[in-house]
Amino acid sequence: MMQSIVFLLVLGVAFWLAGKKFMAIRRNILLGKDEPDTVDNGLRWKNVFLVAFGQKKMFKRWIPAVLHGFIYVAFLFTQIELIEIIVDGVFNQHRFFRPFLGGFYTFLISIIEVLSLGALIATFIFLARRNLLKIPRFHKSEMDGWPKLDGNIILYLEIVLVFCVFMMNGADEVLYNGGHSHANGIAEGAVGSFNFAITEHLGPMLFGGMSTGTLEIVERIGWWGHILVVLAFLNYLPISKHLHIMLAFPNVYHAKISSRGQMQNMPEIMNEVKSMMDPDAAFADDGGADEELPDFGSKDVFDIGWKDILGAYSCTECGRCTSVCPANLTGKKLSPRKIMMDIRDRAEEVGANLDSGKTEFIAEDKRAEASELTAENYDDGKSLFDYITKEELHACTTCNACVEACPIMINPLEPILKLRRYEILTESAGPSEWVPMFTSIENSGSIWAVSDARDKWTQLIKDENEAS
Numbered sequence: 189m190m191q192s193i194v195f196l197l198v199l200g201v202a203f204w205l206a207g208k209k210f211m212a213i214r215r216n217i218l219l220g221k222d223e224p225d226t227v228d229n230g231l232r233w234k235n236v237f238l239v240a241f242g243q244k245k246m247f248k249r250w251i252p253a254v255l256h257g258f259i260y261v262a263f264l265f266t267q268i269e270l271i272e273i274i275v276d277g278v279f280n281q282h283r284f285f286r287p288f289l290g291g292f293y294t295f296l297i298s299i300i301e302v303l304s305l306g307a308l309i310a311t312f313i314f315l316a317r318r319n320l321l322k323i324p325r326f327h328k329s330e331m332d333g334w335p336k337l338d339g340n341i342i343l344y345l346e347i348v349l350v351f352c353v354f355m356m357n358g359a360d361e362v363l364y365n366g367g368h369s370h371a372n373g374i375a376e377g378a379v380g381s382f383n384f385a386i387t388e389h390l391g392p393m394l395f396g397g398m399s400t401g402t403l404e405i406v407e408r409i410g411w412w413g414h415i416l417v418v419l420a421f422l423n424y425l426p427i428s429k430h431l432h433i434m435l436a437f438p439n440v441y442h443a444k445i446s447s448r449g450q451m452q453n454m455p456e457i458m459n460e461v462k463s464m465m466d467p468d469a470a471f472a473d474d475g476g477a478d479e480e481l482p483d484f485g486s487k488d489v490f491d492i493g494w495k496d497i498l499g500a501y502s503c504t505e506c507g508r509c510t511s512v513c514p515a516n517l518t519g520k521k522l523s524p525r526k527i528m529m530d531i532r533d534r535a536e537e538v539g540a541n542l543d544s545g546k547t548e549f550i551a552e553d554k555r556a557e558a559s560e561l562t563a564e565n566y567d568d569g570k571s572l573f574d575y576i577t578k579e580e581l582h583a584c585t586t587c588n589a590c591v592e593a594c595p596i597m598i599n600p601l602e603p604i605l606k607l608r609r610y611e612i613l614t615e616s617a618g619p620s621e622w623v624p625m626f627t628s629i630e631n632s633g634s635i636w637a638v639s640d641a642r643d644k645w646t647q648l649i650k651d652e653n654e655a656s
Contacts, residue, residue, distance in 0.1 A: 195277035220494035258306035287373030298385035325507030356410030358391030443597035485609025509590035524600035
C-alpha cells in the first residue's frame with residue numbers, strides 16, 4: 189500500500205513538472221507566424237511513416253543508422269515493461285501481462301533483453317564516437333559546452349536504464365528459481381524459470397549466491413531505477429536535443445514538401461507587383477501617405493513561421509546538415525545546425541522573459557496602454573540577428589544540401605532566406621558585392637549591368653525581318 193502511494197506521488201509530480209515544460213515549449217513554438225499546410229495529407233502521413241517512424245533518411249549513413257536502430261527499437265519495445273511497472277506501482281501486480289500472454293510474454297521480454305543488449309553496445313560506441321574518435325561534425329564551435337554535455341548525458345542515462353532492466357529481470361529469475369517470486373499468477377513456493385533470453389543465464393551468474401532478502405532489494409532497485417530514469421528522462425527532454433523523440437513526428441508531417449527551389453511567397457511584394465502591372469488598381473488604392481510600410485522577411489521569432497521554430501526544437505544536433513554544407517566545408521562561418529540551435533535559443537530566451545512577466549520587456553510605444561507583458565507587446569531590444577551574424581547568412585549558397593541531409597526533414601534554408609529578406613528588403617542592406625546586381629535588376633530586369641534594354645534583341649530580329 190505504501191509503495192503505491194509513494195509511486196503515485198512520484199508519478200504525479202513528474203508528469204506535472206514535465207507537462208509545464210512541454211506547454212512552455214508549445215507556447216514558444218506558436219510565437220511564430222501562422223503557416224498553413226498546402227499539400228495533401230496523404231503525402232505527409234507517408235513521410236511520417238517512412239522518415240519519422242521508419243528512419244528512412246538515417247540509412248544514408250548505414251553504420252550509425254544500424255546503431256541508432258538498436259536504441260530506437262529497444263526504446264519502443266521497452267514501453268511494454270514500462271506499462272507493467274506502472275501497473276505494478278499502482279495496483280501491486282508485478283508482471284501483470286504474464287498470465288494473459290503465456291509463452292508469448294517470455295518471447296516479448298526476451299526480445300526486449302536482446303534489443304537492450306544491442307542498445308547498450310551501441311551506446312558505448314556512440315560515446316566513443318563523440319569523445320574518442322573526434323568526428324569533426326561533433327566538434328564544431330556550436331557544440332562546445334552544454335550541447336556536448338547533453339549528447340553524453342543521454343547516453344549515460346541509457347546505460348543506467350539497461351542495467352536496471354537486467355537487474356530487475358535477473359533478480360526475478362533467481363527469485364523464481366528459488367520459489368520466492370511475487371510475479372502475477374505465480375503461487376508462493378512455485379519453482380521454475382522465466383526463460384528470458386539473457387537474464388536466464390545472467391541472473392544466476394550475478395545474483396545466484398544472494399539471500400532472498402537481498403534479491404528482493406536488488407529486484408526493487410532495478411524496478412525503481414527503471415521508472416525513475418524514465419521519469420527523469422521525461423523531464424530532461426524539454427532542455428535536451430533528444431526532444432526530437434517526440435517532435436520529429438509533427439516536424440516531418442509539417443515539413444515543406446513542395447519544390448526545393450520554390451521560395452515562400454510574400455503577399456506584400458505580390459500585391460505591389462500587381463499594382464504596378466495594373467495602374468488602375470494602383471490609383472484605386474486609398475492607402476494614405478502616412479500608412480505604415482510592412483516589414484519584409486523575418487527579424488525575430490515572432491516573424492518567422494512556427495514551423496521554423498518547431499524545426500529548431502526538433503533538431504537532433506547530429507550535424508549531418510553542417511557536414512555537407514559547401515560553405516562550411518570551405519571554411520566559412522555558416523553552420524546550418526547552428527542556425528537552428530540559435531533559433532531555439534532565442535525562442536527559449538523570449539519564452540523565459542514572457543514567463544517572468546517583467547514590464548521592462550513591454551515595448552515602449554505600448555507601455556501606456558498595456559500593463560501586462562504578452563507576446564504581442566514584447567520587445568527586449570534584441571532579435572535573431574543578435575544570435576545569427578550576417579556573415580553566416582551571406583555565406584549560404586541556397587543549394588539545399590542541408591535540407592537533403594537532415595534525417596527528420598528540418599529545413600534550415602527557410603529561416604536563412606527570411607532573415608536575408610529582412611536585411612535586404614527592410615533594412616536596404618546587404619553585402620556590397622550584391623548591390624550592383626540589385627540595382628541592375630531594378631533598372632533593367634537583368635542581373636547583368638548592361639546599358640541596352642533586356643528585350644533589345646527582339647527589336648533587332650523584328651527590324652531584320654522587316655528589312656528582308
